[in-house]
Amino acid sequence: MSQRSVSLPMYDFPEVHESTRLIVSAIVAALQGLGEDAVLDEPNSSMHAELMRYWRNDNTLLSQSCGLPFIEDLHRYVDVLGTPTWAGISDERGWYRTVIVVREALPAMSAAELEGMQPVISNPQSLSGWCSLGCVLAEVTTTPSFVKPYIAAERHTGSLQLLQDGKADFASIDPGTFQLLQRHRPSLTQGLRIIGRGPLVPATPIHLSKLRKASLGEMKTAMSEIFARENLRHAFAEIGMSGFAPMENDDYTMIGTLVQRAESVLPRR
Structure with missing residues (x-):
């Protein structure tokens, strides 16, 4: 399999694009350290149907979607790592x-x-x-x-x-x-x-492809560490994120x- 995409498209507005790239670059490096052939990516479209095709694609290694398409479709292709917490918005569980x-x-x-x-x-x-x-x-x-x-x-x-x-x-x-x-x-x-x-x-899930070398536990640990990095504090703050809350697939079943x-x-x- 060729290099596999890593992205966080849900809040990647032009005004915070550089901050998003810094965060995604750190996630790519963590995945590479766990043996994955990961590369920073940006979906070509923000249209829902196009994003669904992107999230289902085996070449997408890690991304972020919405909880409803996860329980209705994407759970067949990906597993939840967790979700960002939001300053002044979400609780400690995300x-x-x-x-x-x-x-x-x-x-x-x-x-x-x-x-x-x-x-x-x-x-x-x-x-x-x-x-x-x-x-x-x-x-x-x-x-x-x-x-x-x-x-x-x-x-x-x-x-x-x-x-x-x-x-x-x-x-x-x-x-x-x-x-x-x-x-x-x-x-x-x-x-x-x-x-x-x-x-x-539960807020918008960050998920990892079921076709992977890295374990969910390893990547959840890596995500928690990335979201706590001092050198990324400004990037997270610019978007409004305050941390990372690990989650399980089952946390989203209540949406049904x-x-x-x-x-x-x-x-x-």
């Missing part, structure tokens, strides 16, 4: 809640006041963008007709842009992404009001129950 945002021009102050409004999701296989939003709606209604059929924007940045353009009314956004964009692209987050939080869920709840009021199509 679990967090999405932010539910609405345009400030609208009167809604809670999910119960979203009736008749237009939701936007990132994509229907997003734990933060679709599933968490559906779970919040399920707390206040039992019928899909409570809100308009969702618009799919592909990415969280797309959802926020539709809110800014007045083409959608509310959304659920990954909290790490929202914090990062508040700092680096305030034009996407201003004029929005946080009216709630999604269910507590959330999917059923979300489907009841915000059905995928």
